[in-house]
Amino acid sequence: MNLDFLQEFELGLDPQHPERSQIPARILGYGEISTVFEIQAGGMEGLAFKRLPLFYTMEEVERYQVAFDEYVRLLSDEIGLHLPTHDHAVVPGRSGEPVFYIVQGKLPAGSIGNQALHLLPQQEVRHLVRRALREMHKVWAFNRKLGTLQVAIDGQISNWSIDGFDPESPGVGENRLWYVDTSTPLFRVDGAEQLDTELFLRNAPSFLVWILRLLFVQDVVDRYYDPHLVSVDLAANFYKEQRAELIPDVVDVVRDFFEGEAADLDVAPITEEEVRAYYREDALIWTLYLSMRKVDRFLRVRLLRRSYPYILPPKIER
Secondary structure: OOHHHHHHHHHOOOOOOHHHOOOOEEEEEEOOOOEEEEEOOOOOOOEEEEEEOOOOOHHHHHHHHHHHHHHHHHHHHHHOOEOOOEEEEEEEOOOOOEEEEEEEEOOOHHHEHHHHOOOOOHHHHHHHHHHHHHHHHHHHHHHHHHOOEEEOOOOOHHHEEEOOOOOOOOOOOOOOEEEOOOOOOOEEEOOEEOOOHHHHHOOOOOOOHHHHHHHOHHHHHHHOOOHHHHHHHHHHHHHHOOOHHHHHHHHHHHHHHHHOOOHHHOOOOOOHHHHHHHHHHHHHHHHHHHHHHHHHHHHHHHHOOOOOOOOOOOOOOO
């Protein structure tokens, strides 16, 4: 990675309008916390960037980098998930504080699960869900085997990419699935979280930090270690992706999977009612959270005349 170029990009970035930056960026996708984009400049073709302006010191960056590198190693080398090519880099931001960039090989937009499910026939959507569950089972089986080392995973459909996906003839088959969400390297050694979860609060409005810390952060972290809740989250994601009519199929596949292939995990079946209630609560939390971040941005930029370093999504359809 060309650090001089990345430094130039960072210093010229307009987080409110990335496309208007000195070196333009095009948004590829929004998550609840971070944004994926490509840099529109020669030599950056084929790369996707995730920018994390969360750190105050290089010591914090170094601790995060250790967790990130180990998480990637565990997922790929120990567990056997397929990850796109990975790199990372650190450059100073405008304030002088370090900004961490995760760099991945860019995957075709249509191959990402949340886009593919709008093209796939219903039976192929069922197959995609089962294939994703099989990949996640590798994580859960690893956790059960070791006990003292526990690895978390976010199984939302938007975190999977279908290798060789053809939008003109959409299907899943036995094609490899790529797992793309490595920016939250959650894993525990002897019950101790290796990532500083306080980092999740850095991009939160200051007036919300205490209540998020008290009521929210630990519950969100814990869910990604729980196969049942990960599966509920996977099914609920179909509401956000405007494919609610597929949820009965997803619930059916999940139930069949845990009763059959993954019976060793002894996971309780999920229900449509549980998925609906989970999504209602989750959507309310994230909608309010994004609204408060936009209020925080307005206060900082318009009233206090300070910079706001985070890229926020527009209104998210739910």
